[in-house]
Amino acid sequence: MSMNSTGRPTSANQQNKVNAAALLPDEPLLFEVGRLDSSGVDLPEVQIDNSFLGGFERQEKLQLHGLSEPETMRHYVRLSRLNISIDASIYPLGSCTMKHNPRLNEQMARLNGFANIHPLQPINTVQGALEMIEQLADWLMKLTNTPAISMSPKAGAHGELCGMMAIKAAHDANGQSERNIVLVPESAHGTNPATAAFLGYQVRSIKANENGTVDVSAVIEAMDENVAAIMLTNPNTCGLFEPDIIKIADAIHDAGAYFYCDGANFNAIMGIVCPGDLGIDAMHINLHKTFSTPHGGGGPGAGPVVLSEALAPFAPVPFIKKGGDNITLVEHVEDSQSLGRLTAFHGQTGMFIRSLSFILSHGIDGIEQVAKDAVLNANYVKVKLEGEFSLPFGNQHTMHEVLFDDSFLAGTGVTTLDFAKAMIDEGFHPMTMYFPLVVQGAMLIEPTESESKYSLDNFCQKMLELAKDAKVGNVERFTNAPMRAPRNRIDETLAARKPILKWVKEE
Numbered sequence: 001m002s003m004n005s006t007g008r009p010t011s012a013n014q015q016n017k018v019n020a021a022a023l024l025p026d027e028p029l030l031f032e033v034g035r036l037d038s039s040g041v042d043l044p045e046v047q048i049d050n051s052f053l054g055g056f057e058r059q060e061k062l063q064l065h066g067l068s069e070p071e072t073m074r075h076y077v078r079l080s081r082l083n084i085s086i087d088a089s090i091y092p093l094g095s096c097t098m099k100h101n102p103r104l105n106e107q108m109a110r111l112n113g114f115a116n117i118h119p120l121q122p123i124n125t126v127q128g129a130l131e132m133i134e135q136l137a138d139w140l141m142k143l144t145n146t147p148a149i150s151m152s153p154k155a156g157a158h159g160e161l162c163g164m165m166a167i168k169a170a171h172d173a174n175g176q177s178e179r180n181i182v183l184v185p186e187s188a189h190g191t192n193p194a195t196a197a198f199l200g201y202q203v204r205s206i207k208a209n210e211n212g213t214v215d216v217s218a219v220i221e222a223m224d225e226n227v228a229a230i231m232l233t234n235p236n237t238c239g240l241f242e243p244d245i246i247k248i249a250d251a252i253h254d255a256g257a258y259f260y261c262d263g264a265n266f267n268a269i270m271g272i273v274c275p276g277d278l279g280i281d282a283m284h285i286n287l288h289k290t291f292s293t294p295h296g297g298g299g300p301g302a303g304p305v306v307l308s309e310a311l312a313p314f315a316p317v318p319f320i321k322k323g324g325d326n327i328t329l330v331e332h333v334e335d336s337q338s339l340g341r342l343t344a345f346h347g348q349t350g351m352f353i354r355s356l357s358f359i360l361s362h363g364i365d366g367i368e369q370v371a372k373d374a375v376l377n378a379n380y381v382k383v384k385l386e387g388e389f390s391l392p393f394g395n396q397h398t399m400h401e402v403l404f405d406d407s408f409l410a411g412t413g414v415t416t417l418d419f420a421k422a423m424i425d426e427g428f429h430p431m432t433m434y435f436p437l438v439v440q441g442a443m444l445i446e447p448t449e450s451e452s453k454y455s456l457d458n459f460c461q462k463m464l465e466l467a468k469d470a471k472v473g474n475v476e477r478f479t480n481a482p483m484r485a486p487r488n489r490i491d492e493t494l495a496a497r498k499p500i501l502k503w504v505k506e507e
């Protein structure tokens with residue numbers, strides 16, 4: 001292995017050259033590892049008489065795998081190594097903001113007074129936890145310059161549902177229930193039209209212009225008395241700031257509709273732009289993206305929603321109220337216009353602690369720096385790669401993520417999918433592919449502020465090598481990839497249509 005002057009390998013990925021199989025043994029299921037006839041713990045013989053079970057007592061042994069503690073631990077550690085994680089390598093999955101999860105946050109979340117409380121405890125015994133939620137809510141309202149917030153939504157899409165339900169409730173309260181259309185630009189995240197449709201709205205799509213952003217004139221043209229709201233993602237999923245967002249907000253409000261802003265990409269502008277100043281009525285914030293709480297593989301998330309003055313009365317319960325020395329949790333309000341309740345408890349407390357820890361350890365100046373570094377890193381990747389990759393919307397600056405299309409692969413026989421699979425062999429999680437749909441064979445890369453120049457240089461060098469290799473016709477490197485992963489190409493359609501979710505004991 002060659003070393004540079006710092007003593008580091010010239011490419012961290014040369015470490016991948018070791019035999020992957022030795023480090024990645026094929027891990028059987030827990031049920032297959034363990035012996036079903038024994039137990040990993042010593043349990044006392046049951047002394048009680050089974051007669052009260054009315055003859056329903058178990059006749060066979062409980063078929064649990066009898067694993068020892070080290071066997072159990074090894075099983076899960078091995079499983080954790082079968083996939084790429086942010087702790088192991090750069091994870092440039094666009095639109096997902098896979099940033100480093102500071103260990104300080106984990107330490108805070110494990111504090112006794114947070115980790116070992118129960119949502120049904122008397123309120124006077126959990127004042128600290130409520131104050132923590134209140135502090136985070138306050139930060140989020142200040143960062144967005146909005147007067148109200150609901151902390152309970154448990155994901156971005158759940159926040160969209162919350163905000164759009166508030167909009168629906170507001171129209172109902174104003175006698176405008178017949179408004180049944182939601183405008184959704186093509187550059188919106190897929191959850192936006194899904195949320196609108198879920199609430200029974202018809203979705204009217206707004207085309208992107210040649211710059212990848214939304215034209216005010218297209219919004220005005222699509223406007224009529226049946227439009228309830230627009231759902232606009234800003235910065236949008238092409239990684240671009242919507243330059244006409246204020247004009248769009250004005251057009252929407254002039255027509256009596258509301259402005260839902262998808263704020264999942266808030267990490268690009270926080271500390272710099274307040275969405276409340278742009279005329280938004282509701283916006284969710286993905287704490288699990290912007291404020292570094294661990295996610296991926298389906299959770300956990302937290303999607304608080306900030307609301308404008310107009311929508312504040314329709315916010316869901318519960319909410320936190322500070323009065324004197326006490327903090328109370330308001331669970332019911334008589335004669336209120338509240339849209340009701342979205343979840344059983346108060347939201348994802350563990351994610352709140354981690355987010356507040358992230359915010360307090362950065363401070364307001366640090367938060368602004370996070371946004372600037374995220375944008376700088378994306379533009380650095382753009383400039384490094386643009387010689388070999390193709391930019392769909394010309395050479396404009398990008399925000400926190402950079403979007404390429406597949407035209408640089410034309411005629412090579414390599415597709416966006418093949419390219420993504422080849423990245424796995426280089427030790428990276430693939431970028432987001434085929435999304436957003438506005439460009440052909442999209443490749444969306446979001447490095448986040450976590451990556452150092454060294455890490456980005458290493459990533460870009462490998463990406464350039466891959467692009468050049470595709471162009472000189474080394475097609476097998478792509479079509480056979482991944483070759484250094486525990487699984488090659490999986491039939492994802494079959495897996496989705498006919499999932500095998502249950503272990504059945506072989507006779």
Ligand SMILES: *Cc1c(COP(=O)(O)O)cnc(C)c1O
Nearest residue numbers: 095155156157189191262264301
């Ligand atoms: C991630 C994301 C969402 C959805 O958030 P979830 O927490 O996955 O439900 C919505 N919009 C945008 C722009 C996103 O990036």
